[in-house]
Amino acid sequence: MKASELRNKDQAALQQELNELLKAQFGLRMQKGTQQLTNTSQIRKVRRDIARVKTVMNAKGNK
Template identity: 50%
Template sequence: MAQTKIADVRAKTPDELQEMLVNLRKEQFNLRFQRATGQLEATGRIKEVRRDIARAKTIMTERVRVSAKQA
């Protein structure tokens, strides 16, 4: 799975972002578990997932700030 583009993340609805975040956290847990047991082959995927989580959280925070300014 390739790294998520920021434009793709911005196009998602808040519910889709939340679902994406949950899925990424599950994947991150699984990757950490594989690394601990010595079964992880794609070590670079950990970094990609971590950055994708940061992207999703950043967009969510931006949307909260914009809605707070408008209110």
């Protein structure tokens, strides 16, 4: 997800997106722990998306 797409969303939509990404991260961690995860780069992508959402949320909150 691109930061420009996130900037167009409101605070509630960003919070919902963050919750979905955190659930996805949890699922990927569980898959990794049980040796079911084949594409480990997904963890990195989700982690960066979480950081991107949090950054946009903080920027909107400070205005």
